[in-house]
Amino acid sequence: MDCKDIDDSDEIKLAFKYYKRNSPPPSFEDVLDFANVISPDLKVTKLQNSCHDVGIVGHPNLNPYELWDIYSINDIKGLYFLSNLFSKADQTYWCNRCLETYSRSPHRTNLDLHFPKDKADSSWAISKQNLTSTCWNGENNGKNMLKSTPIWNLRWATLGFHHNWDTRKYNKENKSVFPEDLAQMCSCIVDSLGFKKFRPEAAIINFYHSKSTLAPHKDDSEADLDRPLLSISFGMPAIFLIGGADKNVKPTAVKLRSGDALIMSGQSRLAYHGLPLVLPHPESSKISLPNSDPLATYLQHSRININVRQVESDSKSLKN
Ligand code: OGA
Numbered sequence: 505m506d507c508k509d510i511d512d513s514d515e516i517k518l519a520f521k522y523y524k525r526n527s528p529p530p531s532f533e534d535v536l537d538f539a540n541v542i543s544p545d546l547k548v549t550k551l552q553n554s555c556h557d558v559g560i561v562g563h564p565n566l567n568p569y570e571l572w573d574i575y576s577i578n579d580i581k582g583l584y585f586l587s588n589l590f591s592k593a594d595q596t597y598w599c600n601r602c603l604e605t606y607s608r609s610p611h612r613t614n615l616d617l618h619f620p621k622d623k624a625d626s627s628w629a630i631s632k633q634n635l636t637s638t639c640w641n642g643e644n645n646g647k648n649m650l651k652s653t654p655i656w657n658l659r660w661a662t663l664g665f666h667h668n669w670d671t672r673k674y675n676k677e678n679k680s681v682f683p684e685d686l687a688q689m690c691s692c693i694v695d696s697l698g699f700k701k702f703r704p705e706a707a708i709i710n711f712y713h714s715k716s717t718l719a720p721h722k723d724d725s726e727a728d729l730d731r732p733l734l735s736i737s738f739g740m741p742a743i744f745l746i747g748g749a750d751k752n753v754k755p756t757a758v759k760l761r762s763g764d765a766l767i768m769s770g771q772s773r774l775a776y777h778g779l780p781l782v783l784p785h786p787e788s789s790k791i792s793l794p795n796s797d798p799l800a801t802y803l804q805h806s807r808i809n810i811n812v813r814q815v816e817s818d819s820k821s822l823k824n
């Protein structure tokens with residue numbers, strides 16, 4: 505991640521501050537919302553699903569590909585937006601995997617920096633217990649209860665080649681297994697767009713709450729920058745900003761909802777991007793109390809982003 509030397513005059517920084525601000529609240533008039541795209545639209549193009557042509561076989565925890573909606577954004581070369589990839593049950597499956605398995609050994613999380621590994625590894629198990637055994641009432645609402653559990657402090661997990669947050673480098677010595685189910689699901693999505701076979705080798709899972717943001721940056725630490733980047737969102741909706749290779753390209757704001765995915769390839773692979781705002785769920789989808797499903801409580805107040813990369817190029821493997 506490259507967060508350095510972004511000053512207030514950068515277009516992406518200005519837009520980031522605009523959407524992040526509390527008062528006056530930002531207008532969402534210019535946000536690209538694929539749920540409300542009326543075709544034909546000048547900004548986006550709906551693509552024909554080419555999965556049949558490229559021989560994609562599907563995945564047990566993905567919708568059948570006939571249901572997927574795939575768009576490109578006309579001004580941002582190489583950026584694809586995909587929705588309707590996951591049923592509600594698929595979303596539950598992947599979110600459970602993120603909290604239950606991908607946030608424990610041998611994967612790494614920010615909690616490992618503060619707690620012994622066995623304690624860090626039991627964060628979700630303990631939180632689930634807390635959330636199911638506490639009595640629900642007006643004051644003991646889901647958010648307050650969640651805030652008192654260990655999982656509230658989870659910010660990131662790294663899988664496969666572990667992203668080093670200081671050096672931004674990957675290293676062969678700093679690597680653990682990449683989960684097979686996640687690799688297959690990600691390959692299925694990326695390969696569907698007809699890219700050369702994608703190898704998911706590193707993932708950052710970001711865990712956000714309502715006030716969390718991700719500063720503008722570009723991801724350029726991977727060996728082969730022709731390989732796309734896949735970003736999948738679950739839980740609370742959010743505003744995502746994507747500009748260009750230069751910080752002064754005025755960014756486009758895109759609304760991301762649970763189950764949406766972005767593929768950054770071509771020019772957009774090296775575009776500055778960031779996440780200035782996590783949005784509340786619409787009133788219509790709010791869970792009414794009491795609710796004793798810990799995952800539902802978590803997702804009501806959190807956003808999960810699975811960000812997947814191929815690290816090594818086909819010709820070069822990483823040195824130690
Ligand atoms: C990242 C990233 C975007 C998001 O992890 O590098 O850009 O939607 N995440 O959370």
Ligand code: MN
Pocket residue numbers: 721722723777
């Ligand atoms: Mn990124």
